[in-house]
Amino acid sequence: MAETAYGVTVKLLGLLGSLTCQELSLAWGVRNDLTELESTVSAIKAVLLDAEEKQASDHRLNHWLGELKDVLNDAENVLDEFHCRVLQKEAMKRYGSTSKKVCHFFSSSNNPLAFRFEMANKIKGVRERVDDIADKKDKLNLAEGLEDGNITMHQRDMTHSFVHPSSVIGRDEDKENLIRLLMHQDAGRNVSVIPIVGIGGLGKTTLAKLVYNDEVVVSHFQLRMWVCVSENFNVTRLIKEILKSAVGTIDENLSVDQLQIRLRKLLENEKFLLVLDDIWNEDRNKWIELEDLLLSSCNGSKIIVTTQNSFVATIMGTAPTYNLDGLIQENCFSLFVKLAFKEGDENQYPNLLQIGREIVRKCKGVPLAVKTLAGLLYSKVDEGEWKYVRDNEIWNLEQKEGDILPALRLSYNQLPFHLKRCFAYCSLFPKDHVFTNLQLIQFWMAHGILQSPVNENQELEDVGDLYIKELLSRSFFQDLDVQQICFHTFKMHDLVHDLALSIAKGECSIVTKDSSISTEVCHLFFFDNDQEVTTQLEKLSKVRTIIFETKQPVLI
Template structure:
């Protein structure tokens, strides 16, 4: 509770003290009220760091903090309303009113009424805050200075793509399980083995160790791994097994086709299937699945990992291994590995003694040991180790099998900004595969990523990467990996118990709407929907909610009910993050225009929607709009220029022209992809995109020329063109007044490219990276290129008509593992919509025997892109 209050009060005080809000207050006659609000908040902030330390053991203090959080968030919403009003007036002043005179008159009356409503709301918040401030003295809170709004320096970031740690202990367990795998029962084709144990004991790790053992690899023709978790849908599991066996399946297959394909794949094949993390206690569901698996070759095996002995019984296992905790010796070895640099434990014998005492409290659970060890990594102050050993959290009442106190202790030691980001992850289901890019975007939308005190020039996306790295290093995230280590997009998971911890600390703030349809606290501000079929009725658990800021779906719903979309838009006027991707409604409600606070709107992959209501243009706060893969979308609204905060637009459109006189002054990134009818990007666009930095055009088959727009994109730095078969870059290139300053130019699979256009020469002194790939007719590099003083990297890949390099390239040094500054940021922004080839990382080598370039290409494939989409 206190963590959220500390961050929110810092942001509100900063806004109230800014010149902009002081001017707003002066204009609307509320400057004095805003200053009084700022003073009260400053007084409360002084004791919040002490409240953070004491909240775990004081239930009344937690209630007080909950009330404080509520009013602080309301204050933040109020300041956002002030910002929205200012942006609205700016839009009208810049572009004029597009409404009728009657509407304009009504708008004017609303404008006159705004100061009165504003003063009334400020008064209400001040009164509530004054009452809360008066109650703080009963908790004997002391003043502790601190600045939560500036991020504390993190330890050196670890590499995100960690390899699984060497398993400590479990040799006997592994031997017994492998022994059973190698000796079939003989009475039936398929045997079932269960590994049963408490959460965090390492059941999955043991299963992986067995699964990858050389003897096991050689024993089975087919090995399959499926993460089951709480959703034991037989249809879903059939799909997952087929994906593990065949990589891809046809989404149009019905259930009957799926079961037929599964039986064909497994028939007469000796297979090993691991069903990891099973919770299902319904025997009928298991029998339905097992009937499809029993035709495997004699000696086939199924390994099940579960916390429940009842699950093992329901699945009629032939061999059950009850996993116990690690020995004290093994636990200490694991702790030392996590807490000390190699060999450093011998230099700190006193710390080793304390380590033995800490390990004893972890009850042999590797997850608890690893988490606390990671927390103390490289710390040599004995007082810090003793604080962990003697912490009051260990004394809290707990069940015999409950290890959450150990994990909560690790959570309590997180910096405040990481606590809020971690709690937000409770919105996602167990075993969810996180996409780093999308998670960072959601954190940014809610202001959870703060500037660093050490390097204020870092983009917030880069700071978000540091956050994830830190959470990985502390064992809050695991299995972090990417298809290629150099990519900035990566994927990771949370252990079930860590997920339980996130739910525990996010209570009252985040909630998941699932099939249980349980009652949700009024204070909840972040919602995710995690059910496959919601029906047409709006869940009753939403009735009491009004202040929700996040609505997302964590599963691809076959049909997101329009009634639910409308209900969320009408009820939740403070939404900042609205993810309706993968939905299939045809009409976006016009009430979308009432969401004054909305920053992020995702409508991507909706293949039914045909148009957007013009009311969407009232979203003056909107920063990111994703419309990619909306294949039936006919056009963008005429008044899109009123979205004056929009910095990112990704769009698929079924129209001849993308924008008609669409002045998007704030737009910095534009992605146009999969537009089969697009012939012209912009019409009447003089000065329409003054701040555009990145333009990505992909798979627009009828687009023929960019000549008319290049003169207007004076701020363009990155230009990427991919698979536009009729696009000619040289058409109409007689314009001599171009003012381009390109840094990155990437041209991939452009059939009409023979030579580079003359207009690129304008960027001779700024071009850093030139990448030409799969251009079958490309023949030669321009003669002006050697005069470029800025060129760092030259890539020419799979261009058969380009047979040799000019002599002047002898002075260029090939760059191995292309990793230029700014390139990763570009890839990150393109993800997850952009086609997979753009995320290639290629080693370039100069063939010593021939005067030609040879390439060794290692590409990430399509999985990273499709997963994120």
């Protein structure tokens, strides 16, 4: 969904609590309905985070959230009409008769009493529909009171340190580069930290495994340890995991103080290599607490950190960040052939090999995407099945746990609520679209999804700029090109765009001459300017955004 049901409730409650809405409710005699609506929406909001976390495994929840979002969007539209009416009223006070023409243009009725009656009926109808939806939630066993950011996220499987070198293609140069960094002696530091950064599925963990098991590295370090951190950066847990990796089993009943003594003694005068795989922690104080326990080793000890977040690399790294690039096309194809065919069978199917080359282009250099699509086709020789994979967007194909979109969704799950909303709206723009910071901020502002500034010296544009920087640091945007101090461009990786589409589902649509548009669509991007827009829109009642492709997209 372009915006989660939780996101719509936040916006709706903001509208209901505004001074404008309060003024209207008194003036138009609808205060009771709006008060009841606000109370019901607040009760629904209390369980929504739990519902949205569980919906993937519960069809009833998925259906309920869809119904809920429909009625909440309708409620928002009605309240928007209220706000428009107030603006008209204020315009008449300020500008007199000229503004009457504006009011005439916007009003659905020239009769103020009729318009008021129409709005009152709409509010009552929406309130009754929300009540009906709210009654259903009691049968869904949802937990109340969860706050955004405290829900349990689905994390990736724990990783281990082994990989067979023959199963890895195209990472020899990266491996040698990292080994050189490991062998380099950093003056003045006992322990150096080397971050590897890139989007999910790029092969950061695989590269770390290759380096970890290389003969040169094994002989260089007296002690090697591997810990998969994932989202739970708990220092006590990490001390235990480091000790287990080094010595095997430990006494789980040891106190934190006993654990830290054992860790420091273990590392004392040892040149070690520690891999901390899959880091999400942005709290520098937590890292410093762990780092202090690792500094008693010999000079030349190294820590490799893998992360999707460049900010994590900044707070942890002491060496320059190693930004991992995608595989070149030929290596991607070699990997695809290795995984899609039984050994030696590929030469029997030259037609499938050609289709395979076209499929690999969709993967944009990301090995996990190659593995996902190759896995869908393994041992299949029906040309129609291969063409189906070639001709469909990755987000629309079957995905299992550990495949590319679930892997990318882990990074989406880690986003704070306000960034989730803003990211999902980016699905409305086509692949390879070159974003400008000013354009995207205005787009977010037009949809009312930027949070209010936290201090009086901050403008809404400043908030949007902070959001862009954070999405850049988390690898949701890439190819940053700073052209002027306040103007820069960036793009979204095709697979990240697929992730956004999978979240937006049918609510965002890029329209071409051959498109069929769902009646549920809320946001449209017209890719061909010469299309007959009226014909396409006349049966669509839920459209809120229309963008026309120009040198600078026009938002309606």
